[in-house]
Amino acid sequence: MEKINKIIDVLESEGSLKDDDIELKRMNSGTTSGVLYTLLLDRNPAYVIKMDDPKIISSTKDFLLAYKEISVLPDVIYADENDNYIVYTYIPGKTHHNRGSKLEWMTILIxxxxxxxxxxxxxxxxxxxNGIHRSTWSDFNNISFQLAHESIGNYLPNEDHRRIKELVEKLRGYHDKEEKYYLHGDTGIHNFVYNSNKLVGVIDPSPLIGPRIYDFTYAFCSSPDNMNIETLLPLFALWKDNTPLTEERLIxxxxxxxYTRIGTCIKVHxxxxxxxxxxxSQWREYLS
Structure with a gap:
């Protein structure tokens, strides 16, 4: 508790804490490797204190500050100069559950x-x-394919693996012309905060330099409910704006x-x- 008490002292000296009744609660860190506390002021959750590897804290801070105008992201209250911890606003709600429809919460995300x-x-x-940098997005996808293939193994037939490998090669033609974007990188329901069946926040970025489509498809595939073409296409129409991206590529x-999500499920979900x-079994029918 010595470290956390020092953080409280810093926040008090910075004026973030006044004469409030202060209480700390250790949080379940979920998919993040760090240590998390909720800081309550007068019994109301106000801030989150996150302690982690300095590289993770630094990239989290940089992402949140770069997008400080975005309402669904928490606000940075204080960032340690040595990147040992960060303090940001608490977003009331729960991850995973009471989400409402995918069409509704993805519309908010978009x-x-x-x-x-x-x-x-x-x-x-x-x-x-914070990972290995790649010269092309196709290199990133190839590594993702290899890792998923190893995890899935015989769970899917060899024909499916072969078709996905061909798909990765097909997508390479698009990726060679792709523009780079500064993405959240982990846009799944485990990082979406819901309150009263509505998405109200997005937490725990794992910042990524990638194509815009990545976070969109990651979010769509992060829960198996309503993973159908009837839900996808209206969301795609809302998201694509002036992007010259075809339905064929989207699918x-x-x-x-x-495919990569199934590999993750086998390991951790x-x-x-x-x-x-x-x-x-439904989506594989679209594989040529």
């Missing part, structure tokens, strides 16, 4: 986040800000994202696997 991403200079490498990107398998 309007409040996905259409507001910044383009990045071409000199910047593709890939995770290809969704299928590849779904086995409870969702049967639902995704049913979805896969």
């Amino acid at each position: 309007r409040e986040l996905f259409t507001k991403y910044n383009k990045i200079n071409n000199d910047t490498s593709w890939g995770r800000v 290809g990107e969704v299928i590849f994202q779904l 086995p409870q969702d696997l049967s639902s995704y398998t049913k979805v896969w």
